[in-house]
Amino acid sequence: MSSTEAQTQLAQEKQLVAATAAGWVRDGMLVGLGTGSTAAPFIELLGQRVREQGLRIQATATSKASDELARRVGIPMIEPRRGLRFNLTVDGADELDPQLRLIKGGGGALLREKVIATASDYLLIVADSSKAVAQLGRFPLPLEVVPFALPWVLDAVAALGGAPVVRVNKHHPEQLAQSDQGNLLVDCHFEAIADPQGLALQLKTIPGMVEHGLFLGLARAAVVVQNGAVQVLRAGVSAAAASGFAELP
Numbered sequence: 063m064s065s066t067e068a069q070t071q072l073a074q075e076k077q078l079v080a081a082t083a084a085g086w087v088r089d090g091m092l093v094g095l096g097t098g099s100t101a102a103p104f105i106e107l108l109g110q111r112v113r114e115q116g117l118r119i120q121a122t123a124t125s126k127a128s129d130e131l132a133r134r135v136g137i138p139m140i141e142p143r144r145g146l147r148f149n150l151t152v153d154g155a156d157e158l159d160p161q162l163r164l165i166k167g168g169g170g171a172l173l174r175e176k177v178i179a180t181a182s183d184y185l186l187i188v189a190d191s192s193k194a195v196a197q198l199g200r201f202p203l204p205l206e207v208v209p210f211a212l213p214w215v216l217d218a219v220a221a222l223g224g225a226p227v228v229r230v231n232k233h234h235p236e237q238l239a240q241s242d243q244g245n246l247l248v249d250c251h252f253e254a255i256a257d258p259q260g261l262a263l264q265l266k267t268i269p270g271m272v273e274h275g276l277f278l279g280l281a282r283a284a285v286v287v288q289n290g291a292v293q294v295l296r297a298g299v300s301a302a303a304a305s306g307f308a309e310l311p
């Protein structure tokens with residue numbers, strides 16, 4: 063398969079999992095909207111349901127880009143407020159392992175994504191067939207870092223064995239990439255993360271490291287493509303055993 067064909071196939075898979083997830087949303091829900099190339103078709107399809115089927119929902123997005131897209135497709139948006147909890151958040155992932163532990167932040171939205179995921183009763187991941195891995199870490203682990211702290215964060219991450227690379231702006235490579243909060247992004251090349259929980263605890267001790275892209279114990283289910291078919295995975299449950307759609311609580 064050529065690389066163009068592979069990209070086309072992944073784009074089709076993103077549409078498929080996005081459509082499946084859009085079918086999970088019900089009237090009256092407060093919905094968290096993820097970020098990235100898999101969350102985007104979900105937002106578009108959800109907007110279509112709002113416009114064409116009169117689906118009544120309210121949503122908050124995990125990035126400025128997703129917020130703009132959601133408003134454009136007609137989803138009613140609400141601002142963060144105390145006590146706000148989301149019935150369902152749908153988001154992408156850069157890697158997911160069999161326990162549905164995730165690496166996220168390839169698009170730089172990890173901080174808001176973790177805030178919304180933590181404020182959600184149900185985090186549903188949507189992912190094409192390239193995302194499932196046996197062990198996390200091949201995808202570089204993103205960190206959001208306060209600019210002043212950058213040199214010391216780089217030292218600390220290097221000491222943990224995760225060769226750090228400061229992310230550049232993909233449209234302006236002479237500039238550093240910035241998160242929606244104006245912070246910097248550092249991609250840490252661990253290659254294999256044997257103990258995600260231990261690493262997460264160590265990263266949290268680094269001053270100026272605002273958030274890391276390890277999402278542990280947050281995802282309740284994932285809609286993925288495996289062997290050419292859409293599958294629903296749940297933490298610790300095989301695809302075969304999880305056949306059918308996990309019911310929302």
Ligand SMILES: O=C[C@H](O)[C@H](O)[C@H](O)COP(=O)(O)O
Nearest residue numbers: 098099100154167169170171
């Ligand atoms: O910061 C971005 C997010 O964590 C994305 O959800 C993640 O990078 C996956 O994005 P995509 O669906 O484009 O692969």
